[in-house]
Amino acid sequence: xxxxxxxxxxxxxxxxxxxxxxxxxxxxxxxxxxxxxxxxxxxxxxxxxxxxxxxxxxxxxxxxxxxxxxxxxxxxxxxxxxxxxxxxxxxxxxxxxxxxxxxxxxxxxxxxxxxxxxxxxxxxxxxxxxxxxxxxxxxxxxxxxxxxxxxxxxxxxxxxxxxxxxxxxxxxxxxxxxxxxxxxxxxxxxxxxxxxxxxxxxxxx
Numbered sequence: 727x728x729x730x731x732x733x734x735x736x737x738x739x740x741x742x743x744x745x746x747x748x749x750x751x752x753x754x755x756x757x758x759x760x761x762x763x764x765x766x767x768x769x770x771x772x773x774x775x776x777x778x779x780x781x782x783x784x785x786x787x788x789x790x791x792x793x794x795x796x797x798x799x800x801x802x803x804x805x806x807x808x809x810x811x812x813x814x815x816x817x818x819x820x821x822x823x824x825x826x827x828x829x830x831x832x833x834x835x836x837x838x839x840x841x842x843x844x845x846x847x848x849x850x851x852x853x854x855x856x857x858x859x860x861x862x863x864x865x866x867x868x869x870x871x872x873x874x875x876x877x878x879x880x881x882x883x884x885x886x887x888x889x890x891x892x893x894x895x896x897x898x899x900x901x902x903x904x905x906x907x908x909x910x911x912x913x914x915x916x917x918x919x920x921x922x923x924x925x926x927x928x929x930x931x
Contacts, residue, residue: 771887803859
């Protein structure tokens with residue numbers, strides 16, 4: 727099941743490395759490494775709900791990780807530029823199309839506002855620091871907006887994890903239905919992707 731796969735990846739790191747594990751995972755999440763916060767923070771919430779972690783320390787550790795990862799991506803864009811990011815990013819499964827989409831997202835809004843909103847936007851949150859760096863955005867507004875947005879988003883996911891942990895028997899009861907639903911959505915998304923690509927190919931030909 728999808729839930730089992732996520733737990734095998736996230737839980738050992740969190741349990742063995744403690745708060746540093748959360749910082750490390752969330753640093754990766756804020757870079758081009760495809761580790762979604764939705765797969766990390768709920769399990770942090772589990773540890774808080776079990777009384778093994780302190781709530782404030784958990785939020786701090788995760789948010790510091792988000793800040794570190796975002797700062798590294800910002801520096802990559804600032805000092806290396808887009809060609810460097812694409813060259814390095816291919817080793818971390820960076821999708822150039824996603825980067826282009828993120829650049830358009832950043833360009834349509836004010837810098838700090840774009841950074842803040844992006845923390846709640848799938849895909850964009852992983853890459854938004856890169857156009858902020860290549861665009862030479864001022865570092866203080868960037869770090870402030872990043873920290874505020876990341877802290878709010880991480881806290882939301884953590885609280886969701888705490889809520890689920892308290893009702894874990896219900897979650898397990900319906901986990902098969904959840905996995906089935908996710909599988910159907912993935913299949914539908916793949917079919918839509920193929921159809922769009924096929925139509926584009928027909929137009930080109």
